[in-house]
Amino acid sequence: MKSYGEFCSLSRALDVVGDRWTMLVVRELLVGPSRYSDLHKALPGIATNLLASRLRALEEAGVVAATDAPAPVSARVYSLTEWGRGLQRPLVELARWGVPLMSAGTGEDHSRGRWLVFAIMALFPEPAATQEDSGVPAVTVRIDADGDSLLLVSDPTGVRASVTSAGEPAEVIVAGSSEEVFRTLSGDRTEGPHAHVTGDADALRRFFALTSSALTARPRESI
Amino acid sequence: MKSYGEFCSLSRALDVVGDRWTMLVVRELLVGPSRYSDLHKALPGIATNLLASRLRALEEAGVVAATDAPAPVSARVYSLTEWGRGLQRPLVELARWGVPLMSAGTGEDHSRGRWLVFAIMALFPEPAATQEDSGVPAVTVRIDADGDSLLLVSDPTGVRASVTSAGEPAEVIVAGSSEEVFRTLSGDRTEGPHAHVTGDADALRRFFALTSSALTARPRESI
Structure with missing residues (x-):
């Protein structure tokens, strides 16, 4: 450089x-x-x-x-x-700034299920070192997107996502293209296909409470 | 691009x-x-x-x-x-990440007094929309660095800086090269020349309480 x-x-x-x-x-x-x-x-x-x-x-x-x-x-x-x-915070903030650019959809762009791990960091508060309550509901979600499987674990301290193996058990299963999954996770209510979501009624209620909080809770404060 | x-x-x-x-x-x-x-x-x-x-x-x-x-x-x-x-937050976070790179000093690099406006955004909490108390002391500071004058206004909601005119009245006057001013503002206790600081004892006490809080308070939460 x-x-x-x-x-x-x-x-x-x-x-x-x-x-x-x-x-x-x-x-x-x-x-x-x-x-x-x-x-x-x-x-x-x-x-x-x-x-x-x-x-x-x-x-x-x-x-x-x-x-x-x-x-x-x-x-x-x-x-x-x-x-x-330490670059996580600036990069996540840049990704949050770029979220409106996602509404154009995938188009001809590449997509990878694993990139949703980073999208989830941008959409939801991360678990904080201090165990204060972030107000997000507890739920485990497996995401199957574009050939990758991810596990999202949400609890009152925040949301964590990682690449996992296919078939990992979870309360809610979300399956679709990265674009469909992003639309569903971000609580996007505009036109466009969503991911297919399965789970019992109580888990789904917590899942949709989580997605409706996307981008409204800021990453929490810590040093 | x-x-x-x-x-x-x-x-x-x-x-x-x-x-x-x-x-x-x-x-x-x-x-x-x-x-x-x-x-x-x-x-x-x-x-x-x-x-x-x-x-x-x-x-x-x-x-x-x-x-x-x-x-x-x-x-x-x-x-x-x-x-x-909206790019302020990601850029300020990137600048915070880069603060350790400043300890090498100016060297052969260009410096501009006005860049300290951005450095101040990285070092101190910005005024939040919600008027919660950020804990920073109230003080007005004029900074004369590398031919530019800046006004820093700190109050319990946060710290704001802007380019101002030479001779703008303030409680504390900080004068020096950008490197010296950065060292003084960031509360850096390592070796190296500091800026020249003048003001009455009470204002100086508040000024140094401010500089000792540099980088420890995170930017506050707001949407």
């Missing part, structure tokens, strides 16, 4: 993460530690030498750490350092 | 503001509406045709609005739309 050469903490942050693709690499690592080949698959259109150079720059800056996983994985695994994880 | 072509609200936000220089143009407009020539001066190193193309793209995306100011200004003035002002 060519430095902006400015004594400004925004410019200096952008010197580290402002290059094309870099924030999307960080988004993938916020979803979870990842092998090079999985990162490459998760970022459609990134050139493999560009991904390598972005990872190297992030390692040098202290945002990403690479470790060699033992057999049977036997591969370098990339993860965020503690400072790197 | 070449679109990432991803159904993800972070990617779509970056399709709008992810280009090199774009977020710094937005930073300048968060400080206040600006003429083209002033924007160009405020962003050392940006090519004039690049600035024009970034502004055009931001206008087309609905982030920036251009209006013709009447005489004696008689110039196009660029400002953020309401949606564009």
Whole structure:
């Protein structure tokens, strides 16, 4: 990255993460530690030498750490350092700002079920270190979207989502394309197809109480 | 901007503001509406045709609005739309993440007093719409840095800063280079020259209570 050469903490942050693709690499690592080949698959259109150079720059800056996983994985695994994880808040805020841009639908764009993990961080309050009540109802939800399965666990401290295995048990099952699932999770009442949702009446009531709170609760305060 | 072509609200936000220089143009407009020539001066190193193309793209995306100011200004003035002002939170969060990168000092980098307006947004809680008590002490501070004058007004609802005229009266006067002023405002206790600070004892006590709270209070919640 060519430095902006400015004594400004925004410019200096952008010197580290402002290059094309870099924030999307960080988004993938916020979803979870990842092998090079999985990162490459998760970022459609990134050139493999560009991904390598972005990872190297992030390692040098202290945002990403690479470790060699033992057999049977036997591969370098990339993860965020503690400072790197601090990018979650600015990236989630940027994603929240971008939510209106989602109403245009998928169109010709790529979609990945795993990106919904990041969308869920933007839509709902995260679990806070302090166990104050965020007011979200408790419910477990499995999301099957575009070939990926996600588990969403909501309780009064906040909402957490992660990639899970197909068939993971949950109170509510949400299935559809990423676009349909996003429309359903965000409580979008405009025209357009929604995901297929199954569960017992009590679990569904809690699920829809959760989706109707999307984007209205801000991420909570913590240092 | 070449679109990432991803159904993800972070990617779509970056399709709008992810280009090199774009977020710094937005930073300048968060400080206040600006003429083209002033924007160009405020962003050392940006090519004039690049600035024009970034502004055009931001206008087309609905982030920036251009209006013709009447005489004696008689110039196009660029400002953020309401949606564009929504970028303050993600950019301030990114700037907060970048604060550790400031400890290296200015070095060969450009510095502008007016960038401290943005630094102040990152260091202190902003005034909230709801008038809850942020716990910051009330004090007015004029900052003279690198040829610019800023007025910082702090009260229990939060801290606001803006560019002002030289000689603006205030309880506390802080003078020095941007680096010295940043070190003083951020309550940095490491080695390095600080700004020169004058005021009566009571005002100085409130000023230092403010600076010792830097970065510890998170921006408050509001929609």
